[in-house]
Amino acid sequence: MIDIKKLFGKRVKELRIKKGYTQEKLAELIDVGERNLSKIECGKCFVKAETIAKLLYALDVNSSELFDFSLFQEDLAKKENLKNAIDNDLVDIDLMYRIYRSVKF
Numbered sequence: 001m002i003d004i005k006k007l008f009g010k011r012v013k014e015l016r017i018k019k020g021y022t023q024e025k026l027a028e029l030i031d032v033g034e035r036n037l038s039k040i041e042c043g044k045c046f047v048k049a050e051t052i053a054k055l056l057y058a059l060d061v062n063s064s065e066l067f068d069f070s071l072f073q074e075d076l077a078k079k080e081n082l083k084n085a086i087d088n089d090l091v092d093i094d095l096m097y098r099i100y101r102s103v104k105f
Contacts, residue, residue: 005043005044005045006042008040008046008067009040009041010041010043011066011067011068012037012040015059015061015065016041019059019060021058023041026058026059029054030051030055032051
């Protein structure tokens, strides 16, 4: 089942960062507390229609851009495929771990 709150929160965060805003700045622009914006971005709460309208204006996007979760759904599918491959011993765990360690920030 897709968690719309998490997808929406990820998308808001992605667009906020793309715009160069801090959480504090975006929270101010949409008239919510910084803590509430953090909860939105983490997918712990959703927003009212009024706040969505403010987000659209502040982030300078249209509604289809704000609700474009396709990249996240592809990521979820990739994660699920990787988990299944690991669970079913279809990949070399040591190799996967070495690759992860080499690219980890």
